[in-house]
Amino acid sequence: MVTMATKQCEKDMLQQVNQLWSMLDDMSESSPEAYQKFIRHHLREGMKQFTLPEPHTCFQTRILEFSEKLLYVNLCSWDRVPAPKSDSDPVPLFGGKMEEIVEGTDIYSITDIAYSPEVLKKGSEDPMERDQLIRLAMKYIEEQHCLRLSHSYTLVKDKLKGSNKQMKRRLTGRAGPAQTAKEMTSGESGASLLQQLTSLKSGDKENEENNPPIRLPSDIAHPKKPGLIEEISSTEFDIRNNVETPKYEILLIKDENEKAKTIQLKVELPGVSSVAECDLSVSKDDLVIDVPKKYRLQLDLPEAISEDNVTAKFNKKTCILSVGMPILNK
Known part of the structure; x- marks a missing residue:
């Protein structure tokens, strides 16, 4: 029974491919501009499948x-x-x-x-x-x-x-592009290739511009396994849910010999009521202040600092976070 279903699927695919090439031949004669546009577009799209990251x-x-x-x-x-x-x-x-x-x-x-x-x-x-x-x-x-x-x-x-x-x-x-052989032959993922070509062939030039992209014929002959593209839900991880970069001031404190001793950073965090809301991470040469869903600041420090001796104070009245970072002795 599985063998019969497989043979029927192959027969349907072969029939669709034959119809496809017949319609392409007709299009090349009746609408050369649309035909050339179709070929150029899908040659470009096809080449993308051979590129490497x-x-x-x-x-x-x-x-x-x-x-x-x-x-x-x-x-x-x-x-x-x-x-x-x-x-x-x-x-x-x-x-x-x-x-x-x-x-x-x-x-x-x-x-x-x-x-x-x-x-x-x-x-x-x-x-x-x-x-x-x-x-x-x-x-x-x-x-x-x-x-x-x-x-x-x-x-x-x-x-x-x-x-x-x-x-x-x-x-x-x-694995390759996320589209199955069943979707390609049944049209479950949208209008079938033949339907799209029919619309392109019968429509005028204005309709040609508005038609959706057409799947490459080679995709029908060589179905790929699902898994190429992973999409994250826009409601949870949308890239455009930006947090704000807070205003800040950074100073180099020098000793009597004009040698830099400490990096002093002051960051304005309006709306923050407690230091517990702030996530401060400091390495030898950079600093990150993260207030989830409100602020984020990442800085490359002008001098290498001693991570173990960093101090931080938050003024609830002014909403200013002050960070003192002693500079490493060279």
Whole structure:
């Protein structure tokens, strides 16, 4: 019975492919401009399936389990990951496998997240947008790998941790576009290819511009397994739910010999009533202040500081957080 169903499916697909090529032949004669537009569009789309991910940005955070461990995340640019169709749509991403790396006495984990080149371009132009992409990636990693990550992160100078070959293996060693053979033949995922072509052929030029994109014929002949694109619900993880960057002032306090001794930071946090609302993370060369759903500030410090001697005070009356960071002796 399964064999009969399979043969029927193959027969239906073959019949649809034959009809498709017949309609393409008719279109090439009756509407050469629409035919050329169709071919050019799907040649471009088809080439995207053969592209490989490219490194863009790398950041470091920590896995908060029984013992903390460093996690490096490579944000990659990949043409196979689509950009959001509109500003109100969720941002698609694709996550790779996670690996544990041992280098001498150092043990850390590494994984990769791929976005559309268009999405990463916006992140390069806007630090707030970049921050939200990183936080979206961190949330995805927590959900996908059942981990709890630190809220703070540090951008790494190199745009890739590890090798290109390893990164591409982690990302490409998984399934293809999320569309099944049943959806392709039955039209469950929308108007069938033949219906779209019929509409394109019979409509005028104005209708041609408004028709939805048409699936590549090659997708019908070679159905892929689901899983290429992972989309996060816009109601929970939408990149545009931005938090505000608070106003701040940073000063270098010098001694009598004009040598920098302390970095003094003052941050205005209107609406914050207690220091308990603030998450302060300080490393040797950067600082992150996070007030969930209200404020976020990440700064690269002008001097290396002593992490163990940092002090912080919050004035409830003025809503100002003061952070003192002694500079390391050189």
